[in-house]
Amino acid sequence: MLTSAKIAFAQAGPELLAATIEALRTHRQPPRGRPAYTTGKTAAALHFEADDDSLTLYGPAHLQTLLTGRGPTTAAGAGGEPKLSEILAQWAEDKGLQFDDPRMTFQQFGFLAARKMHEQGSALYRTGEPSGLLDKVLTEDYLDTLLARIAAGEMTAITTALTHVLQGK
Known part of the structure; x- marks a missing residue:
């Protein structure tokens, strides 16, 4: 070249x-x-x-x-990689998100957000x-x-x- x-x-x-x-x-x-x-x-x-x-x-x-x-995806984590819920919980903690319900933990948020993503995809994906x-x-x-x-x-x-x-x- x-x-x-x-x-x-x-x-x-x-x-x-x-x-x-x-x-x-x-x-x-x-x-x-x-x-x-x-x-x-x-x-x-x-x-x-x-x-x-x-x-x-x-x-x-x-x-x-x-x-x-x-x-939308399945909830299965592959090959020892962190589950989506764990990734989202860590992301929320790193971002310093504060929840309307003070009793909600980052792990609960991660689980709920991952469930919604598995069912519907991310908000960006849904916009098309x-x-x-x-x-x-x-x-x-x-x-x-x-x-x-x-x-x-x-x-x-x-x-x-x-x-x-x-x-x-």
């Missing part, structure tokens, strides 16, 4: 990662209009890999639920619209800028090579 592409991908990786974390912190998730960012665990799990011909951003499996929601979380990250302008960086690098390399040839080096 082009050397300039490799350099452009390596430079773009941290930018893409930072833009994705910023989207998690600030993008108002439908239907309630609150940012997805709670504790930073999702942001901390993001990473990128740049090689000769690609730039890949990796995230935890639940990142997809922040984009499209979670549809994607959240748009990453729409401001991978924009046409961003991709055009990345392409322009690659093209500029190649123009420099071609100019340098031609100059050396013309000068007989």
